[in-house]
Amino acid sequence: MTSSANQMWGGRFAAGPDAIMEAINASIGFDQRMARQDIDGSRAHAAMLAATGIITDKDAEAIREGLLTVLSEIEAGTFQFSTALEDIHMNVEARLKEIIGEPAGRLHTGRSRNDQVATDFRLWVRDQVDASITGIRALMVALLGQAEAGADWVMPGFTHLQTAQPVTWGHHMMAYVEMLSRDLSRMEDARRRMNYSPLGAAALAGTSFPIDREMTAKALGFDGPMSNSLDAVADRDFALEFLAAASICAMHLSRLAEELVIWSSAQFRFVRLSDRFSTGSSIMPQKKNPDAAELIRAKIGRIFGANVALMTVMKGLPLTYSKDMQEDKEQVFDAADNLMLALAAMEGMVKDMEANRDSLRHAAASGFSTATDLADWLVRVLGMPFRDAHHVTGSLVALAEGEGVDLPDLTLAQMQSVHGQITEDVYNVLSVEASVASRMSYGGTAPDQVRTQVARWKEILA
Numbered sequence: 001m002t003s004s005a006n007q008m009w010g011g012r013f014a015a016g017p018d019a020i021m022e023a024i025n026a027s028i029g030f031d032q033r034m035a036r037q038d039i040d041g042s043r044a045h046a047a048m049l050a051a052t053g054i055i056t057d058k059d060a061e062a063i064r065e066g067l068l069t070v071l072s073e074i075e076a077g078t079f080q081f082s083t084a085l086e087d088i089h090m091n092v093e094a095r096l097k098e099i100i101g102e103p104a105g106r107l108h109t110g111r112s113r114n115d116q117v118a119t120d121f122r123l124w125v126r127d128q129v130d131a132s133i134t135g136i137r138a139l140m141v142a143l144l145g146q147a148e149a150g151a152d153w154v155m156p157g158f159t160h161l162q163t164a165q166p167v168t169w170g171h172h173m174m175a176y177v178e179m180l181s182r183d184l185s186r187m188e189d190a191r192r193r194m195n196y197s198p199l200g201a202a203a204l205a206g207t208s209f210p211i212d213r214e215m216t217a218k219a220l221g222f223d224g225p226m227s228n229s230l231d232a233v234a235d236r237d238f239a240l241e242f243l244a245a246a247s248i249c250a251m252h253l254s255r256l257a258e259e260l261v262i263w264s265s266a267q268f269r270f271v272r273l274s275d276r277f278s279t280g281s282s283i284m285p286q287k288k289n290p291d292a293a294e295l296i297r298a299k300i301g302r303i304f305g306a307n308v309a310l311m312t313v314m315k316g317l318p319l320t321y322s323k324d325m326q327e328d329k330e331q332v333f334d335a336a337d338n339l340m341l342a343l344a345a346m347e348g349m350v351k352d353m354e355a356n357r358d359s360l361r362h363a364a365a366s367g368f369s370t371a372t373d374l375a376d377w378l379v380r381v382l383g384m385p386f387r388d389a390h391h392v393t394g395s396l397v398a399l400a401e402g403e404g405v406d407l408p409d410l411t412l413a414q415m416q417s418v419h420g421q422i423t424e425d426v427y428n429v430l431s432v433e434a435s436v437a438s439r440m441s442y443g444g445t446a447p448d449q450v451r452t453q454v455a456r457w458k459e460i461l462a
Helices: 002-009 017-025 028-051 057-076 088-100 102-106 113-149 169-194 213-219 229-234 237-263 291-314 323-352 357-364 371-382 386-403 412-418 424-429 432-438 447-461
Strands: 154-159 162-168
Touching: 028 057, 028 088, 028 113, 028 213, 028 323, 057 088, 057 102, 088 102, 088 113, 113 169, 113 229, 113 237, 113 323, 113 447, 154 169, 154 357, 154 432, 162 169, 162 357, 162 432, 169 237, 169 447, 237 291, 237 323, 291 323, 371 386, 371 424, 371 432, 386 412, 424 432
Parallel strands: none
Antiparallel strands: 154 162
8 A cells, every 4th residue: 555655755755754744844945035134033032032142142142143154054055954854943943053052952932933023024025026126116216217318209098909099109108107106106015014023922922031022123124012912923024015016017118018019129129138138049040039028918817826826825715824824935935026027127127228319200190199289179170079079080081091091181171071160280289299399287298297207306315
C-alpha cells in the first residue's frame, strides 16, 4: 500500500507523507523576501525587552549584533535557508542561536510568530507602497513632459474609438496624469491606514509581560500600535488595500498600453516607440512590435488575479490566525513585482516615445471632427435650438460625405443649400485649431488650459 501510494506521489515525494507535509507547510521558499523586515522587527523587539527590564542589556546587545550578522549573510547570499525550519522567522532565529547561543532564546519573549509575521508582512507591504508611490510619480512626470511639449498639437479625440472632436496631445497626456494622481492618492491613503503595528499582540490575546508597544511601533516607523490584539493578528486589509490600489493603477497602465499599441500601428502612425521598448519580427523585417506595451497589458491580469486570490483566502476565516493566511504572501509579492515592472516600463516608453504631429493633425481633421463646433455655431450665431442645429449639421455631414470632402471643404453655396442663413463666418469654427482653442472651459482641451494644468501638476509633484 505504501509503495503504491509513493508511486502515485511521484519522485518529488518519494519519502512519503512527511515530505508532503514539509512541502505544503514550509513558506521559506517565498517568505525569505521579508528577511530585512523580520530582522528590523526583531531588533526593535529586543531593544524594547531590554528597556522594560524583561531581558538584560547584555543579552539585547548580543541579539542586536547577532541579527546584524544574520542580515549581512542573507544580503551576501551566503545564508543557508532550511525548508525544515519552515519560514524566515525560524530560519533567522536558528542561525542567531548558532551565532550567539543562549541569549537567542530570549528574543521571542512576549511575542508569537502570529504577530511577528503580521508585522513583517505589514512592513514589507508598506515598503512596496512607498516604491509604488515613487514609480507612479515618475510616470506622471514623464507624462507631464509629453503634455508640455505638445500642449497645442491637435489630435482626434475618440468615443467608441471613432473620431469625435479634436483635442490636443497635451490634453490626452494629462488625462493619464489625472488617473495616476488618483492611484497616488489611493496608495497614500492605504499607507496611512496600514501604518499601525501588530507587534506585541502575541498569539492573539496580548502578553502578560510588561512590554512597551508604543516603543516598538515608533522604532519601526508606525504611527502607533493596533488597538485590538485579535484584529492585529487576523488583519490582512493592508495587503488587500495595496492589491486593490495596485489593480486600479494596473488597469490605467493597461489602457495606456492599449493606446500605444494602436497608436504605433501603421494604420495610425501617431507615435514612434523607441527601439529600447520594441522588438523586430523573426521573419518580417519591416515590423517593429510594441512588445513592452503588450506585456504590460498582459501582466495586469496577474495583479487582478492576486487581488481576487487573497480576497478568496480571507473571506471564510474565523478569528484569528489560520494557516490559510500563509497563502497571503506569494500573490502579493508577484503583484508588487509586476506593478513595479509595469510602471518602470511605461515610464521608459512615455519618456522615449515621439509623437507624429503631422499624422495627429491629419487624423484630427478627418471624420467630420468639427461637426459639434458647427452645431454650436448655429446655436450661438443663428439662435437655432440645439436639436434643430443637430439636424442641420447632420444634413451637412451627409452632403460632405456624399461629395467625398470634409466639412471645411464645402462651399458656402453648398452649406446654404441646406440652411440659407449660414454665413462665411462659419469657416472660422471649422478648423481643428479653432475647435481646440475654443474649449476654454476649466479642464478643457484648449492649449492654455493644458498649460495651466501642466503647471499645476509640476508644482504639486515638485
